Amino acid sequence: MIRILIKNATILTMNINRDIIKNGAIAINENRILDVGSTSEIEKKYSADKIIDAQKKIVLPGLINTHTHLSMTLLRGYADDMPLKQWLEEKIWPLEQHLTAEDCYIGALLGCLEMIKSGTTCFADMYYHLENVARAVEQSGLRADLCYPLLELGDPNRGEKLLGVGTQAIKSLYGMANDRIHCSFGPHATNTCSAGLLQKVKKLADELKVNIHIHVSETKGEFEQFKTQYGKTPVEYLQDLNFLGANVLAAHCVWLSDNDIKLLKETNTKVAHNPTSNMKLASGIAPVPKLLASGVTVGLGTDSCASNNNLDMFGEMKMAALAHKVNSLDPTLMPAQKVLEMATINGAKVLGLKNEIGSIEPNKKADLIIVNASKPNWTPLFNPYSNLVYSAHGDDVETVIVNGEILMENRRVETISEQKIIEEAQKKADDLVKRSKLGGK
Numbered sequence: 206m207i208r209i210l211i212k213n214a215t216i217l218t219m220n221i222n223r224d225i226i227k228n229g230a231i232a233i234n235e236n237r238i239l240d241v242g243s244t245s246e247i248e249k250k251y252s253a254d255k256i257i258d259a260q261k262k263i264v265l266p267g268l269i270n271t272h273t274h275l276s277m278t279l280l281r282g283y284a285d286d287m288p289l290k291q292w293l294e295e296k297i298w299p300l301e302q303h304l305t306a307e308d309c310y311i312g313a314l315l316g317c318l319e320m321i322k323s324g325t326t327c328f329a330d331m332y333y334h335l336e337n338v339a340r341a342v343e344q345s346g347l348r349a350d351l352c353y354p355l356l357e358l359g360d361p362n363r364g365e366k367l368l369g370v371g372t373q374a375i376k377s378l379y380g381m382a383n384d385r386i387h388c389s390f391g392p393h394a395t396n397t398c399s400a401g402l403l404q405k406v407k408k409l410a411d412e413l414k415v416n417i418h419i420h421v422s423e424t425k426g427e428f429e430q431f432k433t434q435y436g437k438t439p440v441e442y443l444q445d446l447n448f449l450g451a452n453v454l455a456a457h458c459v460w461l462s463d464n465d466i467k468l469l470k471e472t473n474t475k476v477a478h479n480p481t482s483n484m485k486l487a488s489g490i491a492p493v494p495k496l497l498a499s500g501v502t503v504g505l506g507t508d509s510c511a512s513n514n515n516l517d518m519f520g521e522m523k524m525a526a527l528a529h530k531v532n533s534l535d536p537t538l539m540p541a542q543k544v545l546e547m548a549t550i551n552g553a554k555v556l557g558l559k560n561e562i563g564s565i566e567p568n569k570k571a572d573l574i575i576v577n578a579s580k581p582n583w584t585p586l587f588n589p590y591s592n593l594v595y596s597a598h599g600d601d602v603e604t605v606i607v608n609g610e611i612l613m614e615n616r617r618v619e620t621i622s623e624q625k626i627i628e629e630a631q632k633k634a635d636d637l638v639k640r641s642k643l644g645g646k
């Protein structure tokens with residue numbers, strides 16, 4: 206007896222051949238995919254505790270969000286329409302000073318809830334009170350790679366202290382929740398950490414065999430500051446520190462020279478592309494078509510809800526497709542299938558999990574979503590890639606399975622309480638803003 210059998214589905218496997226199986230079935234046992242094939246063949250082989258009839262539905266790998274700051278979901282809509290530096294320094298950072306561990310927990314739960322409801326099954330996150338973010342992830346049933354932000358800001362003592370906190374978090378949290386939670390180092394950005402701290406992080410990450418998640422070349426200001434100060438780009442600067450590498454996840458990479466793209470490729474550094482955040486903060490449009498053409502692995506991210514302002518990867522996919530077309534006046538760039546690859550299998554590669562998630566294949570972890578394809582915005586259906594990227598939205602996701610567990614079925618979240626989290630999050634957000642205006646803690 207296996208755990209779950211999904212039948213009569215159109216399956217977008219996202220395997221190496223990008224096979225689409227019509228009238229297909231998936232057998233799930235424990236936390237892994239046991240078998241994939243035609244419904245008649247799979248039904249004959251297995252009997253299951255739970256059978257899901259996915260007629261007129263699309264099954265695809267769960268979406269992977271490669272750059273978030275989940276607890277900041279509590280800051281959604283707090284400050285908009287400002288330049289990045291001013292937005293951070295005048296609005297976000299002052300408010301963050303008043304964030305408690307409990308705020309981070311509720312903010313993370315709210316983010317987990319939104320992700321489940323829009324089909325994201327795994328994400329890479331950078332934020333404070335990491336143990337509370339981990340607690341929210343554990344309860345929600347999602348999968349994540351979490352890191353603590355090392356925001357050194359010119360103070361080596363602070364950098365050293367935060368590095369200790371970050372290292373301790375990795376040691377205590379990595380592998381928790383049946384290995385759904387991984388941890389990495391989070392040196393905040395090239396321009397907020399010293400060269401010495403970046404080198405220490407790199408050495409430790411290599412020793413502990415964990416990833417490094419860092420913001421790189423997000424704004425023109427940062428790019429030009431490095432050129433003036435060091436005579437090199439932020440990416441060249443990182444390369445000269447021997448920092449780049451296969452375990453480095455560089456978020457944004459909006460401002461890149463051709464040589465930077467070459468360096469990212471040569472070092473197998475991974476990139477998280479966040480088109481909505483980059484557009485909202487007017488940071489620019491990352492040269493993603495060039496990165497992909499050069500063979501750099503690029504995943505997709507929403508960034509935080511303070512700069513997006515949601516976590517819906519369907520919206521992000523559409524933005525990723527459209528931004529590059531209009532930017533280059535070339536509608537052939539970023540076709541739908543390529544964009545879906547960024548949100549699934551490439552996201553898995555970005556997190557170093559390509560053997561575990563990102564496609565529907567035997568032996569991979571059972572992380573998948575079922576999308577209702579009989580809604581008005583899905584009709585007619587000629588090409589599932591097209592509908593997923595250009596006409597679908599997160600609400601079309603009906604059922605979400607992570608690690609073989611059903612987190613949402615027919616839009617009802619099973620693991621955490623939707624109503625309670627929404628009420629609690631509004632209250633915590635109101636209290637936080639009130640506290641920050643009073644100047645207390």
Ligand SMILES: [Zn+2]
Binds near residue numbers: 272273274
């Ligand atoms: Zn970010």
